[in-house]
Amino acid sequence: MEDSNRSWYFAERPDGEPDADSFELREEPVPDPDAGDLLVRVGYLSVDPYMRGRMRDTESYAEPWDVGDVLKGGIVGEVVESKSEQYDAGDFVTGQGTWSEYSVVDADDVAPVDPEVADLPAYLGVLGxxxxxxxxxxxxxxxxxxxxxxxxxxxxxxxxxxxxxxxxxxxxxxxxxxxxxxxxxxxxxxxxxxxxxxxxxxxxxxxxxxxxxxxxxxxxxxxxxxxxxxxxxxxxxxxxxxxxxxxxxxxxxxxxxxxxxxxxxxxxxxxxxxxxxxxDYATRFGTASEQLAQWVANGEIAHRETVVDGLENAPDAFLGLFSGDNIGKQVVRVAE
Amino acid sequence: MEDSNRSWYFAERPDGEPDADSFELREEPVPDPDAGDLLVRVGYLSVDPYMRGRMRDTESYAEPWDVGDVLKGGIVGEVVESKSEQYDAGDFVTGQGTWSEYSVVDADDVAPVDPEVADLPAYLGVLGxxxxxxxxxxxxxxxxxxxxxxxxxxxxxxxxxxxxxxxxxxxxxxxxxxxxxxxxxxxxxxxxxxxxxxxxxxxxxxxxxxxxxxxxxxxxxxxxxxxxxxxxxxxxxxxxxxxxxxxxxxxxxxxxxxxxxxxxxxxxxxxxxxxxxxxDYATRFGTASEQLAQWVANGEIAHRETVVDGLENAPDAFLGLFSGDNIGKQVVRVAE
Missing domain, CATH: 3.40.50.720 (NAD(P)-binding Rossmann-like Domain)
Structure with a gap:
């Protein structure tokens, strides 16, 4: 494990179409998980159109990002340190994390991932x-x-x-x-x-x-x-x-x-x-995930991810959503 | 009963806000009811905003009026001649008729009206x-x-x-x-x-x-x-x-x-x-009418009609809807 952890921070609210000025990459120490938390090495990071709304200073369904905050979003990755009995180091999980190489998440807020069922990026798309x-x-x-x-x-x-x-x-x-x-x-x-x-x-x-x-x-x-x-x-x-x-x-x-x-x-x-x-459908997520996984396993639903390589390119991957650069789910590969 | 029957005909499709040019009053013989029909002396005639749509030459939920057609709409009035066993002369009915002094309707398509429950115009408004x-x-x-x-x-x-x-x-x-x-x-x-x-x-x-x-x-x-x-x-x-x-x-x-x-x-x-x-709710009209009549009878729902006197003023009553002339239901009194 590296000692340092790079993360994207929200630098500036955009006016109209966002650009690189809204993002700032910082290098910090790898965080320590508290009791109940997991330290996850982020494999893939999700960028999604709805995040544009979080860049506004207006209350909506997704909490606005404050300038100076680390950026948040869906991640899938490997547990490298567990302070929870629910997961061990080496397990793969997905949930809401940060635009970082290493992200601390509450073990209660993530879901297990089986890399045998589908590749990791699928858990941010068709299975996410x-x-x-x-x-x-x-x-x-x-x-x-x-x-x-x-x-x-x-x-x-x-x-x-x-x-x-x-x-x-x-x-x-x-x-x-x-x-x-x-x-x-x-x-x-x-x-x-x-x-x-x-x-x-x-x-x-x-x-x-x-x-x-x-x-x-x-x-x-x-x-x-x-x-x-x-x-x-x-x-x-x-x-x-x-x-x-x-x-x-x-x-x-x-x-x-x-x-x-x-x-x-x-x-x-x-x-x-x-x-x-x-x-709004959170109580039925299990049903949906099971059905989607079955369709994917049966080949009844195909899926595709557009992968941008490297955490440093996450803002570009996000900005590309608005010009339709992606086919299928746009993800950022942070680590293998 | 008069020998002659005045009716409003659709003279011209309007462009934008309609005016008197769209309407033509004609005098014709009082029509004869066929078997199953009723000849109704129209007491009150309904003018409704949705009729503006019928003036367009485009298919929609209400059949378009053709230029040269007699105008159609809700009426309430007294049966003066019955060719149906369902109603006798002297009964009051409401349903779809024509903008006329006398209108022939199919007895199956009208509903009985009890003038003791509410005044006739209410049957074109709160009870209609x-x-x-x-x-x-x-x-x-x-x-x-x-x-x-x-x-x-x-x-x-x-x-x-x-x-x-x-x-x-x-x-x-x-x-x-x-x-x-x-x-x-x-x-x-x-x-x-x-x-x-x-x-x-x-x-x-x-x-x-x-x-x-x-x-x-x-x-x-x-x-x-x-x-x-x-x-x-x-x-x-x-x-x-x-x-x-x-x-x-x-x-x-x-x-x-x-x-x-x-x-x-x-x-x-x-x-x-x-x-x-x-x-779309036609199968439940009975329930609604019963409930509305009860609310009106109990004084739980108040109602008001704006009455324009005389069939000759029906177009003005209709046009007045678009400037908000009416309070409550706009009706035209055709006969006492």
């Missing part, structure tokens, strides 16, 4: 928070029925890619929006989506939808917002359900974003639109 | 479609719980005035938006609303809400849309429910209306927004 978000968001909010047309924005992302595959397992016709041909090919060729639209190829998302989903939209799982979402709302079928999971198109907006009003579009189809946060 | 809309929209979509803060836009209208009173009967704290001091006084003094905001007195609806509903909004029943709705969406509490019943602020828009995006506001509170149409 994004997978559970897809599971509960689609099944509980989207309520897909066999034969439904399910449209997913951000479909090649960590959440969207799982949403579409769960929808296929539920007998739906699935269309994804993504931002490159490589992504749309992955969706249709590897993940079994029925159709995928490269939104960079057209300005008329409504016409693109008409081409591949002429019967309209029964379920819309929205990770993005903006003009894609504007188009989908004009195609909602009777009793359509919209799960508002993310709005990455607007996370860097400093002014209140404007666009076509959607409420007038909800009346005729009696559509339901609902915001979702995965934390 | 608007009352049932309030009932199902609030209870089924809004799901109010005791102690909830319920906000209603268009609160002094036919639907909103009933919504607020049902919310009070369910133990809620109720705030209404309306467009005159006479209306807000009616809401608080006669209908028991806890607070009412005259939206013409302020530009800052958010601040006005903070004053009277500092604990935020649990249920929003929206009849209006536009800037009032924009403000309410910034005040939604955890698990808030929004019933989108009407969007009268936008019914005359020819371009797609724009405004602040609302989906980003739904995630943190996990709010649910749902469009509603009363027709």
């Amino acid at each position: 928070m994004p997978g559970r978000t897809a599971y509960f968001g689609l099944l509980d909010v989207g309520e897909p029925k066999p034969g439904d047309t399910v449209v997913v924005s951000g479909a090649a992302g960590a959440v969207g890619s799982v949403v579409g595959q769960i929808a296929k397992l539920n007998g739906c016709y699935v269309v994804g929006f993504a931002g490159s041909d490589e992504k749309t090919q992955w969706l249709t060729d590897d993940l079994g989506f029925d159709a995928a639209i490269n939104y960079k190829d057209t300005d008329d998302y409504g016409a693109a939808l008409d081409d591949v989903a002429p019967e309209g939209v029964d379920v819309y799982f929205d990770n993005v917002g903006g003009p894609i979402t504007d188009a989908v709302f004009t195609k909602l079928n009777l009793d359509a359900r919209v799960a508002v999971c993310g709005q990455i198109a607007h996370y860097n907006d400093e002014d209140v974003p404007t666009g076509p009003r959607k409420l007038p579009l909800l009346i005729a189809p009696r559509a339901k639109v609902q915001g979702l946060l995965v934390g | 479609m608007p009352g049932r809309t309030a009932y199902f929209g609030l209870l089924d979509v809004g799901e109010p719980k005791p102690g909830d803060t319920v906000v209603v836009s268009g609160a002094a209208g036919a639907v909103g005035s009933v919504v607020g009173q049902i919310a009070k009967l369910n133990g809620c704290y109720v705030v209404g938006f309306a467009g005159s001091d006479e209306k807000t006084q009616w809401l608080t003094d006669d209908l028991g609303f806890d607070a009412a905001i005259n939206y013409k007195d302020t530009d800052d609806y958010g601040a006005a809400l903070d004053d009277v509903a500092p604990e935020g909004v649990d249920v929003y029943f929206d009849n209006v849309g536009g800037p009032i709705t924009d403000a309410v969406f910034t005040k939604l509490n955890l698990d808030a429910r929004v019933a989108v019943c009407g969007q009268i602020a936008h019914y005359n828009d020819e371009d797609v209306p724009t405004g602040p995006r609302k989906l980003p506001l739904l995630i943190a509170p996990r709010a649910k927004v749902q469009g509603l149409l009363v027709g």
Whole structure:
């Protein structure tokens, strides 16, 4: 074990699109775990779009980061020192930690990881928070029925890619929006989506939808917002359900974003639109994780991670989320 | 019985705000009822905001009016000739008819009216479609719980005035938006609303809400849309429910209306927004009507109708809806 521990700190609140100025790498001694804690050597670190919200000085569902704080997020790694009877050194765990080489976590707040079931990065994606978000968001909010047309924005992302595959397992016709041909090919060729639209190829998302989903939209799982979402709302079928999971198109907006009003579009189809946060389903995480692990083990759900190497590149990995650099889950490899 | 029958016909699709040019009064012979039909002398005629949608040449939940068609809407009146065993001449009925002095209706499609229970106009308001809309929209979509803060836009209208009173009967704290001091006084003094905001007195609806509903909004029943709705969406509490019943602020828009995006506001509170149409609850109309009649009979729900005299003034009564001329239900008195 090294003596020193590098960690990313929150240096400055961004105005609009964040850049490197918001991040500061510091070198400090490796921390000592207290009773009940574990010292974890971080293998992989998760960067997620919702973290942009934590950079704001406004209360929301995720606690705001204070300037000067160490950055927090999902990690998966190896226990190197245990002050808890629950884990031994050498065990692998996942949970909320810090953007560091070594992170101290409460043993009660992490979950065990079996590297035999899946590679470590999968525990930050399909077998982690994004997978559970897809599971509960689609099944509980989207309520897909066999034969439904399910449209997913951000479909090649960590959440969207799982949403579409769960929808296929539920007998739906699935269309994804993504931002490159490589992504749309992955969706249709590897993940079994029925159709995928490269939104960079057209300005008329409504016409693109008409081409591949002429019967309209029964379920819309929205990770993005903006003009894609504007188009989908004009195609909602009777009793359509919209799960508002993310709005990455607007996370860097400093002014209140404007666009076509959607409420007038909800009346005729009696559509339901609902915001979702995965934390609300915490009591059922076990069920979801078991099911997702089984689907992954059976090969019924494919997954992919985009890996950026080195803790020093974590800010770039985070910033890349907003330009769609990732296919599947974006992670940072901190150690082997 | 007169020999001639005056009726309003749809003369021209409006562009933007409709005016008298859309309406043409014709005089024709009194129609003969076929077998199973009733000839009804119309006592009162209902004009409703949703009819603006029927003036458009686009399919929606209510069948579009064709140019040259007689105008259709809710009526209450007296059977003057019956070709059905269900009703006799002299009975009073309510249902969908025409903007006429005499209207032929299918006996299967009307409901009996007891003028001893309530005056005829009430059957077009609190005991008619608007009352049932309030009932199902609030209870089924809004799901109010005791102690909830319920906000209603268009609160002094036919639907909103009933919504607020049902919310009070369910133990809620109720705030209404309306467009005159006479209306807000009616809401608080006669209908028991806890607070009412005259939206013409302020530009800052958010601040006005903070004053009277500092604990935020649990249920929003929206009849209006536009800037009032924009403000309410910034005040939604955890698990808030929004019933989108009407969007009268936008019914005359020819371009797609724009405004602040609302989906980003739904995630943190996990709010649910749902469009509603009363027709979906048709199998439970009996329950609602019985309950509403009982509340009216007990004096637990007050009601008011704004009466315009004379069939010739029906277009003005309709157009007045968009400038908020009515308090409570707007009706047209066609005959005594």
